[in-house]
Amino acid sequence: MSAIRLSPAAAILRHGVLVLTSAFILVPFVWMVSLSLKSPGEIFRATFSVLPAQFYGVDNYAKAITSVPLPRYMGNGLLVCALILAAQILVCAPAAYALAKLKFWGRDFIFAMVLVGLLLPHQVLSLPLFILCYKLDILNTYLALVIPYVVSPFGIFLFRQFFKKIPNDIVHAARLDGLCELAIVWKIMVPMALPAVIAFSIFSVVAHWNDLFWPLIAVRDGNLMPAPLGIMAFKNEEAGNDYGPLMAASTLVVAPLLIAFLAAQKWFVEGMTGGSVK
Amino acid sequence: MSGITIRNIRKSFGATRVLHDVSLSIADGEFLTLLGPSGCGKSTLLRILAGLEVQDTGSIEIGGRVVDGVRPKRRDVAMVFQSYALYPHMSVAANIALPLRMRRLSRAQRLPLIGRWLPGSGPVISGIEMEVSRTAEALGIAHLLNRKPGQLSGGQRQRVAVGRAMVRHPAVFLMDEPLSNLDAKLRVQMRTEIKDLHRRLGVTFVYVTHDQAEAMTLSDRVVVMRDGEMLQVAPPQEIYADPNDIRVAEFLGSPKINMVDATMREPGLVDLAGSALSVACEIAPGSKFTVGIRPEAFQFAEHSGPGVITGSVRMVEHMGSDLFVYFDPSGLEQPLIARLSAERTHIVAGQTLHVSVRSDQLLVFDRDGRRVRARDVSSAHSSTPAREWAR
Structure with missing residues (x-):
């Protein structure tokens, strides 16, 4: 919004803070999506990777929708x-x-x-x-x-x-x-x-x-x-330990809100600023 | 027939009394201006006429019909607001069409999308569209019909507001400082357009302003209001030349009228600014009062003499055809302002100035600020239209 240009150092600092806080908020979601793609064995492995070693997404999502x-x-x-x-x-x-x-x-x-x-x-x-x-x-x-x-x-x-x-x-x-x-x-x-x-x-x-x-x-x-x-x-x-399909279901539940919000975002911001009269 | 009769209107907001017993008759087709500083109750009176505020006591008649308790839309009045009050989410065409749509279409016919296809609504809607475009053409805003108010300049918005008011041919036009948001040049232009509009429509206009120039140029009659009271009701020239009250005299005229405290020396002769001037008023000798002298009432005099005021010039303002001369007569704390013709006189700061003033141009006010008229004048003016109208 403001037309003031920041010095490079200040810009890096500001963006660093923004990235860090948004990462903090996004990590649980990333984790959720990541788990929804993994096999039951991989979920409880000690090491963590964002991408699944073995793509189990189809099974998890199918189970989430059908069971x-x-x-x-x-x-x-x-x-x-x-x-x-x-x-x-x-x-x-x-x-x-x-x-x-x-x-x-x-x-x-x-x-x-x-x-x-x-x-x-x-x-x-x-x-x-x-x-x-x-x-x-x-x-x-x-x-x-x-x-x-x-x-x-x-x-x-x-x-x-x-x-x-x-x-x-x-x-x-x-x-x-x-x-x-x-x-x-x-x-x-x-x-x-x-x-x-x-x-x-x-x-x-x-x-x-x-x-x-x-x-x-x-x-x-x-x-x-x-x-x-x-x-x-x-x-x-599911007796509480079948996390893959659970996370797949959670992802499916969150997705509509996310999509709707992203789609409406531009219009939303326009509505906040452009409607002013006088 | 759409004259307005206002009888004994009182209005208070909480403990503040805004209007004290206001009564007034407005003739059909008259252009009447309510003039006064902000907070004098003029806008409140206008809103009571429109039905937007309810008076505490008193009654309003429009076109011979008592309208107390009648909703604004049933009063056959239209109003133009200072802020224009256009609907920002509607196009200019929709803004102007709204009063007609509300009156001519049924509830179902006004529904979006389907209303247009209901039986009977087609011809009505095209009739409305035609009237809207005719009104827009008359106001020179036909090319703006599809824009939103936010995309228009102040003057264009003003015209849209006027268009929305005139499209339904009201019996009475109410205008609440319609020009005060415009720049000076546009204001003068719109002033003539409003005057023209009044002439064309021939309906009653009630116009509220704090701008004396608007009041003087537009009106058939002016009501000067102050603190919820009507001080004087008269045609513009009479309000200016023959004010009833010191507050009326001070409110009108630019530069402002000179007000000088004076003492009656002997009948017909006052001590004023170090010289003796003759006045034709019956005031007991020795009593104090105030004399108002319009700047243009002063006349350049070559020498001092009886009836001539002398002072040293403090400042001269060149206004083109005129000079505004500020000079300090002996014995006065405030300078007097004289408006002298620039052609005949050459005046510089520091010199001594002699001015004379005709006795019939001295406006005498008593200690309460009421006008004391000269004997011969008072009889001639005892039945001024002001009194006739302010029944």
Whole structure:
């Protein structure tokens, strides 16, 4: 971003630090991919090499896909993530608009409650949520995986901060142009806050694709399990020491996120910088 | 018919009173300007007219219909904002078309992609497109219709904002400092275009500004506002030449009007800046008051004499046709400014200057800042349009 050119020494130092930290983060992933390509014997060998001595990838990946219904798990994850994200945006945008642009009695109190909600870890609520789902009789359904996440304090907070930056005159102009309040939310505010919507979507999808804790509580039916839970079922089934197929399954689960993120990255950065008006 | 009647409007934000009992009638087709410094309540009054703010008490009539509690979109008013308030994610064409789409298309017909193919929407949409392009042509922005607002210059955005307001033919145009984000040259150009627009459309304009030049050049009548009150409502020339209040006199005119404290020596004669000037006001001898003298009211005099003010010249500003002369008469702490013709006089700093001033050009204000009119003048002006309108 900055146009300042660094001296060679500083550039080397900076890149060295960057390479080191990214290596630190990437090593587990590289290891995972590497293990997913190795034979069971090679995995427990004392020496370590990134590339397998004997390519065992086909067997591992075949086993990962066939011995447990991994595609089904990933399909479940996709469905749940999509439902959660859609519901969250549907709820958060109007709520955030009300908190950012409308004046009503108790608004600041409600916003304070949103902030409290932001501070609470979701796990704290798991017991009440479990009881709620039981009373609603939705345990062991897709609904049980979606309902607890429909209201996202983080989403409300993020959207509210973004909406607050949109000038009031735009809202006024929209009202004069004949838009009702909901139309203002969907036609004006959300499109203008697209960077926030994208950022929130990434956070939301990553969090719920990877979520293990709540699905573990909410569903028992193998047909409903999302991917991380599916991997666990797979591991139990294999008595825990068949690491090759396990790592292959993990790689398959992480891959969609990685691909989606890389594909969206350019657009994401553009959305963050290019959308600015005035 | 779209005159506006404003009756006893009050508005407070929390403990701050923004408007104190404002009443005003605006004629159909009139160009009325609300003029005042920032924070005087002029924008709030405009927003109350538009229905974007709700008054605490009082009532608004537009075109003979009481609109209190009526939503902004049902008031038949359009507004141009200082920040233009264009929708940055929509093209210029979509920006201008939006008010028409919201009014003429049903909810289903406005749906993206499929709305266009629903029964009945085709002709309406092409009608809207035609009106948008006609409006754009009238404003000279037809070539910009496919751009986004972010790609336009300030003046072009201004035109788009005007286009979005005029496309639906509102009965009343509200403008909130529409030119203040433009550079000086463009501002003058847009000023004439707005004047032209008003002439062409013939509808009521209510225009908010803090720029006296805009107020003077555009308006049929000017409302000078200060601290939530209307100080004076009158045509521009009257506001300038015959102000009701010291704050009106000080707000208008550049360079600023000279304000001099004076004492009445005897009836009809005041002590002012070391000389005795005659005024035609009934003020008790010995009482103190303030006299306002417009810079151009001074006339160059060759010699000192009765009714002539004398002082040494501090500074001279050449303005081309005119000179702004700052001079210090004896007994005054502040210099006075005189605007003298540059042709007839040659004045340099340090010299002694004599100026005379006609008694009918002395504006006398009492200690509360209210105008004290001369006897003969006060009777002639007792029924000024200002009072008639400010019912």
